[in-house]
Amino acid sequence: MTIKDQLLQKCTEFVSQKINTIEESIFELRLSANNETKSSVGDKYETGRAMIQLEIEKNAAQLKVWQTQLAELKPMSTEKKSNKVEFTAIVKCTNANYFIAQACGKFIVDNESYFAVSVNSPIFKAMSGKIAGDHFDFNGQQAKILEIL
Numbered sequence: 001m002t003i004k005d006q007l008l009q010k011c012t013e014f015v016s017q018k019i020n021t022i023e024e025s026i027f028e029l030r031l032s033a034n035n036e037t038k039s040s041v042g043d044k045y046e047t048g049r050a051m052i053q054l055e056i057e058k059n060a061a062q063l064k065v066w067q068t069q070l071a072e073l074k075p076m077s078t079e080k081k082s083n084k085v086e087f088t089a090i091v092k093c094t095n096a097n098y099f100i101a102q103a104c105g106k107f108i109v110d111n112e113s114y115f116a117v118s119v120n121s122p123i124f125k126a127m128s129g130k131i132a133g134d135h136f137d138f139n140g141q142q143a144k145i146l147e148i149l
Contacts, residue, residue, distance in 0.1 A: 003109050004090055004149065006109045006110075007090065007114055008076055010104070010109070011073055011104045014104040015066055015102060015104065019067060022059050022062055022063045022066065023063065025059050026056055026060065026063070029059065072102065073101060082149065083132075084131050085100065085130050085145065086128070086129070088100060088101065091127065091148055092145070092149070093127075093144060093146060094143050095143040096143075098124075100117060100119065102116060103116065103118040104116035127145065132146065
């Protein structure tokens with residue numbers, strides 16, 4: 001399994017876990033809303049249900065974002081070779097290593113750290129389109145692209 005295959009798998013697992021967590025939260029919130037009992041204190045029942053509904057809607061919006069990210073990862077080809085910084089590239093730099101896919105955080109593969117970042121991230125924008133040997137500035141520091149896979 002290539003480094004890119006391993007990173008894609010880790011990103012997919014990360015996003016899938018986020019989806020599962022949010023789905024569980026929505027399920028629990030719906031149970032809670034169904035178990036709310038009418039109170040003798042007037043509007044307390046309706047206020048509680050309304051607050052739960054708002055939380056469900058917030059979670060549903062987050063769920064949609066993560067589902068979109070998963071949908072973008074699924075057709076991603078690990079066979080594609082890149083010679084410039086673009087979606088699906090692994091970029092090894094003097095400051096860190098990056099996997100251009102989705103914002104999933106830091107992963108360790110073959111004892112090397114990789115940061116999975118999205119094409120919307122500031123670091124990607126700083127190095128987008130560059131090739132091995134190019135320099136870029138990010139947060140006031142200069143880095144060099146050593147290799148692109």
